Amino acid sequence: MVSQQTGLTAAQKRFYEENGYLVLEGVFGADECERFVEHLEDLHTGRKQLDGFFQQDKYGSRTFNQHLYDPYVLELFIDPRLHRPLADCFGDEPEGVQTMHFYEGSEHPFHQDQYYLPDCMSAWIAMVKVDENNGPLVVQPGSHRRQLITQDDVPMTLLPGETYELQQQNRYFPAVEQLVRDNGVDAVEVMVNAGDVILFDGKLIHGGAKILRPGTRRHALACHYIPYRSENWERDWPRISFDGSRRVHYIPD
Numbered sequence: 001m002v003s004q005q006t007g008l009t010a011a012q013k014r015f016y017e018e019n020g021y022l023v024l025e026g027v028f029g030a031d032e033c034e035r036f037v038e039h040l041e042d043l044h045t046g047r048k049q050l051d052g053f054f055q056q057d058k059y060g061s062r063t064f065n066q067h068l069y070d071p072y073v074l075e076l077f078i079d080p081r082l083h084r085p086l087a088d089c090f091g092d093e094p095e096g097v098q099t100m101h102f103y104e105g106s107e108h109p110f111h112q113d114q115y116y117l118p119d120c121m122s123a124w125i126a127m128v129k130v131d132e133n134n135g136p137l138v139v140q141p142g143s144h145r146r147q148l149i150t151q152d153d154v155p156m157t158l159l160p161g162e163t164y165e166l167q168q169q170n171r172y173f174p175a176v177e178q179l180v181r182d183n184g185v186d187a188v189e190v191m192v193n194a195g196d197v198i199l200f201d202g203k204l205i206h207g208g209a210k211i212l213r214p215g216t217r218r219h220a221l222a223c224h225y226i227p228y229r230s231e232n233w234e235r236d237w238p239r240i241s242f243d244g245s246r247r248v249h250y251i252p253d
């Protein structure tokens with residue numbers, strides 16, 4: 001059953017503004033999720049070939065920006081059912097900029113997506129039931145209204161001999177951990193069903209919770225968007241509108 005084609009209700013908006021995240025239930029149907037999982041598993045095992053397909057073993061097995069070479073992922077990324085909810089959160093037209101498909105829970109340490117992608121927010125689509133067994137998202141409610149750690153605070157520029165992974169492990173993640181403690185609010189794990197979507201603010205502190213049953217599949221497509229008016233875009237990936245049009249650079253009106 002298709003729902004959430006329209007915008008957020010006043011209560012949903014209030015919850016999102018206060019907590020920095022919101023679960024939209026049943027946005028995608030069970031059949032859609034099953035077909036998508038089958039597609040991803042076929043690619044994973046090599047039963048299906050697709051030019052450009054590659055998987056990274058980074059925070060679990062995942063793909064990066066698959067929408068750039070896989071029409072199936074692109075279709076979900078700019079699915080009309082996500083359009084109004086995202087526009088309501090932004091107060092502006094959303095443009096899709098990045099996708100990550102996770103085959104497994106990530107156990108990704110706490111972070112804020114706007115450290116990497118300024119101005120962004122996410123629609124995280126659960127393709128299977130996600131609970132403590134396969135590693136749900138864990139969020140610190142309200143942290144989007146507190147400090148955002150930026151690259152001015154923790155420079156991305158590598159020190160001599162430092163790799164990106166070490167920069168993250170030794171400098172960025174500890175800074176976020178400190179902020180979690182300073183914010184002093186308990187983090188919550190967000191359990192969802194297949195077809196549910198978690199919308200969350202790019203300033204919200206979140207990560208991948210501990211996986212109780214390692215090796216369990218946890219198919220989820222994390223979609224990242226920025227507002228149309230955002231001038232903060234320095235990458236050469238396209239900004240994709242919900243009508244499918246693309247632009248690479250911000251061009252002032």
Ligand SMILES: O=C(O)CCC(=O)C(=O)O
Pocket residue numbers: 100102105106107108113122124135136137206207208209220222
């Ligand atoms: O799916 C996860 O476990 C983590 C996702 C995440 O951190 C993100 O989408 O920014």
